[in-house]
Amino acid sequence: MHQPLKLTVAKGGELYTGISGREITAVAGDLMLCDGEGSVSSILRGPDARTSITSKTTNALFCVYAPPGVAPALVEENLMGLExxxxxxxxxxKTTLLKVF
Structure with a gap:
């Protein structure tokens, strides 16, 4: 994964290889997390294969999406549980950033 990361709204039709190895087509209106090489994940279609965690992984990013109305404190509490x-x-x-946006 390469910085900067960008959260964007899919136009529909964006393609990436999913964690299962199958080609994924983004759904219009879906939120996608992207880096300079392409999609990292989308809410509706899930993570990509390119940035999946392996035995060689030394840095990891965990993104949690919460619907409107969920208290940020609850999201943070669950992130701390994951940690x-x-x-x-x-x-x-080591956690370098644990933040609810």
């Missing part, structure tokens, strides 16, 4: 579960199998993992 603690990650530390069970990766105790040396």
């Amino acid at each position: 603690s579960r990650i530390r069970v199998f990766a105790p040396a993992a």
Whole structure:
């Protein structure tokens, strides 16, 4: 994954290889997270294969999408829970940013 990351609204028809290895076609109006090489994930179609976590991964990004009306504090609480579960199998993992936008 390459910075900067950009959150954008899909026009529909954008293509990327999904985590399953199948070609994914974005749905118009879907939110997509992209980097300089293409789509990283979309809400409706899921993550891409290119940036998936492998045994060689040294940096990871976890994005959580919440619908309107969900309190930011609740989202943050759940992110902190995810962080603690990650530390069970990766105790040396470091969080550089945990923020609700």
